[in-house]
Amino acid sequence: xxxxxxxxxxxxxxxxxxxxxxxxxxxxxxxxxxxxxxxxxxxxxxxxxxxxxxxxxxxxxxxxxxxxxxxxxxxxxxxxxxxxxxxxxxxxxxxxxxxxxxxxxxxxxxxxxxxxxxxxxxxxxxxxxxxxxxxxxxxxxxxxxxxxxxxxxxxxxxxxxxxxxxxxxxxxxxxxxxxxxxxxxxxxxxxxxxxxxxxxxxxxxxxxxxxxxxxxxxxxxxxxxxxxxxxxxxxxxxxxxxxxxxxxxxxxxxxxxxxxxxxxxxxxxxxxxxxxxxxxxxxxxxxxxxxxxxxxxxxxxxxxx
Amino acid sequence: xxxxxxxxxxxxxxxxxxxxxxxxxxxxxxxxxxxxxxxxxxxxxxxxxxxxxxxxxxxxxxxxxxxxxxxxxxxxxxxxxxxxxxxxxxxxxxxxxxxxxxxxxxxxxxxxxxxxxxxxxxxxxxxxxxxxxxxxxxxxxxxxxxxxxxxxxxxxxxxxxxxxxxxxxxxxxxxxxxxxxxxxxxxxxxxxxxxxxxxxxxxxxxxxxxxxxxxxxxxxxxxxxxxxxxxxxxxxxxxxxxxxxxxxxxxxxxxxxxxxxxxxxxxxxxxxxxxxxxxxxxxxxxxxxxxxxxxxxxxxxxxxxxxxxxxxxxxxxx
Numbered sequence: 001x002x003x004x005x006x007x008x009x010x011x012x013x014x015x016x017x018x019x020x021x022x023x024x025x026x027x028x029x030x031x032x033x034x035x036x037x038x039x040x041x042x043x044x045x046x047x048x049x050x051x052x053x054x055x056x057x058x059x060x061x062x063x064x065x066x067x068x069x070x071x072x073x074x075x076x077x078x079x080x081x082x083x084x085x086x087x088x089x090x091x092x093x094x095x096x097x098x099x100x101x102x103x104x105x106x107x108x109x110x111x112x113x114x115x116x117x118x119x120x121x122x123x124x125x126x127x128x129x130x131x132x133x134x135x136x137x138x139x140x141x142x143x144x145x146x147x148x149x150x151x152x153x154x155x156x157x158x159x160x161x162x163x164x165x166x167x168x169x170x171x172x173x174x175x176x177x178x179x180x181x182x183x184x185x186x187x188x189x190x191x192x193x194x195x196x197x198x199x200x201x202x203x204x205x206x207x208x209x210x211x212x213x214x215x216x217x218x219x220x221x222x223x224x225x226x227x228x229x230x231x232x233x234x235x236x237x238x239x240x241x242x243x244x245x246x247x248x249x250x251x252x253x254x255x256x257x258x259x260x261x262x263x264x265x266x267x268x269x270x271x272x273x274x275x276x277x278x279x280x281x282x283x284x285x286x287x288x289x290x291x292x293x294x295x296x297x298x299x300x301x302x303x304x305x
Numbered sequence: 306x307x308x309x310x311x312x313x314x315x316x317x318x319x320x321x322x323x324x325x326x327x328x329x330x331x332x333x334x335x336x337x338x339x340x341x342x343x344x345x346x347x348x349x350x351x352x353x354x355x356x357x358x359x360x361x362x363x364x365x366x367x368x369x370x371x372x373x374x375x376x377x378x379x380x381x382x383x384x385x386x387x388x389x390x391x392x393x394x395x396x397x398x399x400x401x402x403x404x405x406x407x408x409x410x411x412x413x414x415x416x417x418x419x420x421x422x423x424x425x426x427x428x429x430x431x432x433x434x435x436x437x438x439x440x441x442x443x444x445x446x447x448x449x450x451x452x453x454x455x456x457x458x459x460x461x462x463x464x465x466x467x468x469x470x471x472x473x474x475x476x477x478x479x480x481x482x483x484x485x486x487x488x489x490x491x492x493x494x495x496x497x498x499x500x501x502x503x504x505x506x507x508x509x510x511x512x513x514x515x516x517x518x519x520x521x522x523x524x525x526x527x528x529x530x531x532x533x534x535x536x537x538x539x540x541x542x543x544x545x546x547x548x549x550x551x552x553x554x555x556x557x558x559x560x561x562x563x564x565x566x567x568x569x570x571x572x573x574x575x576x577x578x579x580x581x582x583x584x585x586x587x588x589x590x591x592x593x594x595x596x597x598x599x600x601x602x603x604x605x606x607x608x609x610x611x612x613x614x615x616x617x618x619x620x621x622x623x
Contacts, residue, residue: 145320145603146595147561153583154595158331234452238565241454243584257455261569269462276455283450291446 033296040292047285054100063091065098065251074263077270084270086256087263092270095251096278102252103282106166107232114171115225118178123217125179126186127209133183140176148173152235153244161247166239170232178224185220189213219297226290230283237279253279309614317607324599325381329374332588332595377592396593399578407567407574409486410493411559415552417498422505423548427536429506430513441506448503453562457496457569489573493566500562501555508551512544519543546617553609557602 034041053060063069063081069089077084083092125133143151152169159165189195190213198212239245240254248255253275260271352360366373385395394402425445429438465471516522517540525539526532560576567576575594582590 147558149561154331158334241565272458280451
């Protein structure tokens, strides 16, 4: 491997000059975002904190989330265990922290997979139209004839327990939303004169989609994805709560709530309160962040997404 | 109009048939032997291969899938719906016994969602960006983020520790003992109703704000009508159309949402039966319940479409 390092040969000034073109634009965009909607910026910070918590879980959690401790079983919050312990002595705080990993992984995976597939499908439907579009719309309507939780339950059961299957199950329920919204956007774009001009100049289908249609779809896609993160987190928790989510030793917020019901006739309050607060805060943060992004990028989409 | 209804119903019928096929085959590819679910892993290993084969034949699970599917269709048409692995009553009997409770919960939750959502939306829309508006908007966003089943668990806990009260767990029909029945139904209805109210308040607010800008509202104001009367008699009726559509769609999601909520309350309704079937891997009950939920969902969507076409003639010509 002959190492040539062109970067180090460049003088520092040229890097400093080369960066701002995009960096400054991004920073300026961020500053406008913060100034225009400080609330959304605050919730963006909360969302970032939750993501950080998931990444740094091993460093933040005071205990091993799956290790049982039979000297401290079903203990209320104390100085040692801030959020108390469950019926086999596992530390609730550590489990809540680790639970964010499962929730965020599933939500991000499901949205990336489902919304992206749906968006690409919607792009193709809107762009090509015709019989392909009609056929696709029927399939999408069909997918929408199941309530999403029930569809996710059936698919998760059929594929067997595991994180991958939960992601796929939730992703499938997200496809119709991506498809519908992006298709509508593309349909309205197709009539615009700059798109017609490009077609008149003889641009190929791929070039049309990549250069002229796709960039306009990024804003609605981003908004859709952030909004559906929240929905995906709630579905994941519900699946865990019903026992068809990620199988038990893995701490997830839904599993913890299900466990608390199995702890006895009356679930201890700390086992119920903390995982639920974690779900609510996370969903709230992503929903409000989504609203903020929508208002910043494209206020016309209010109500559409 | 009639051709619209016929088209909509025909498409609904095709969807229902498609749903039955998908539900059946999705649940048949379930990993794991159904006999393991019935006898438990230990009991399963004690069975001889002949016994396993005969049990499978008894359950009708050793026939080709097409035959099994046609048998299920026959069961649906005859109305018996087959039997659970574990319980003696047929699925149809179970639905007849538990269904009314869930239907009651769903209906009550819709009523509650309107009673809460619409006034909140009116207060919001009368003075946009006021303190009241901001508070109610935050509350509706908050209730979108709270999982219903967690709210249910909290309510159970608070009632138990605060008042020492626990709703009865036995299924009681409304006509035999209305009070006991209401005690079972009210909890889930409130939880599910608040969840819907959040959506309804948001939708009604934005729809009202749009309508308020219309010319006829300005005319009504110009002729000197009191602002409240303008909202109540001119703006609101037109603003409610998208809310009705939304409410119908939400009702379908309530049926799904009632599964974890009934589990949290311990309500003996259909949602709880679904939960039990899922945890017992009871595919006969599951296929029927998923199918039932989907039919209700499809019917609701058709009703919503027809209702909005009837209320707003512009929709039919699309």
